[in-house]
Amino acid sequence: xxxxxxxxxxxxxxxxxxxxxxxxxxxxxxxxxxxxxxxxxxxxxxxxxxxxxxxxxxxxxxxxxxxxxxxxxxxxxxxxxxxxxxxxxxxxxxxxxxxxxxxx
Amino acid sequence: xxxxxxxxxxxxxxxxxxxxxxxxxxxxxxxxxxxxxxxxxxxxxxxxxxxxxxxxxxxxxxxxxxxxxxxxxxxxxxxxxxxxxxxxxxxxxxxxxxxxxxxxxxxxxxxxxxxxx
Numbered sequence: 001x002x003x004x005x006x007x008x009x010x011x012x013x014x015x016x017x018x019x020x021x022x023x024x025x026x027x028x029x030x031x032x033x034x035x036x037x038x039x040x041x042x043x044x045x046x047x048x049x050x051x052x053x054x055x056x057x058x059x060x061x062x063x064x065x066x067x068x069x070x071x072x073x074x075x076x077x078x079x080x081x082x083x084x085x086x087x088x089x090x091x092x093x094x095x096x097x098x099x100x101x102x103x104x
Numbered sequence: 105x106x107x108x109x110x111x112x113x114x115x116x117x118x119x120x121x122x123x124x125x126x127x128x129x130x131x132x133x134x135x136x137x138x139x140x141x142x143x144x145x146x147x148x149x150x151x152x153x154x155x156x157x158x159x160x161x162x163x164x165x166x167x168x169x170x171x172x173x174x175x176x177x178x179x180x181x182x183x184x185x186x187x188x189x190x191x192x193x194x195x196x197x198x199x200x201x202x203x204x205x206x207x208x209x210x211x212x213x214x215x216x217x218x219x220x221x
Contacts, residue, residue: 051166051169051170052166052167052169052170053162053163053164053166053167054130054167054170056170056173057130057134059134060170060173060174063173064173
């Protein structure tokens with residue numbers, strides 16, 4: 001396991017350092033084990049960020065998940081189960097994206 | 105519910121007004137119906153083929169495409185502002201409605217809150 005360069009809160013300093021292995025390490029630091037359900041959301045939020053150059057709000061993320069992954073998964077509850085406490089923040093961190101705004 | 109019209113009228117990068125206007129649209133859209141109008145040099149913000157790397161600033165023109173996800177459907181561009189700058193709809197990164205000055209006057213009349221950046 002090599003060292004990954006993160007800020008004090010655990011977000012990648014250089015977004016281009018991200019890889020699947022890095023995601024696994026970032027998830028471990030959050031005490032999360034990534035499953036297929038996690039990965040599909042990680043890829044979804046990364047695609048969103050690459051396309052629009054901003055992080056979605058929780059509301060917009062839930063809608064994206066609903067549109068792309070189906071109604072069953074397009075609920076706050078599903079995301080809260082995968083990434084407890086603060087889904088947007090934890091998901092952004094593991095997906096190698098900047099800290100979302102308005103998210104303490 | 106009060107409707108908002110946000111007018112963005114400066115070119116990108118030189119100041120932060122354009123980016124601030126976009127942030128205002130994204131934020132306000134969570135609460136109220138929002139329309140966005142590109143006016144004067146603001147039209148340059150959605151011009152195609154921007155490259156801000158050499159001035160080490162993020163090109164935020166791709167972000168305008170996200171507005172649909174935020175339920176901002178009314179996006180307008182002034183026809184005269186485009187024309188004065190030698191631009192047409194085809195030069196833009198975004199699907200927008202090109203409107204006359206008379207329509208702009210109407211927008212100013214019909215929206216409860218108008219914010220100009």
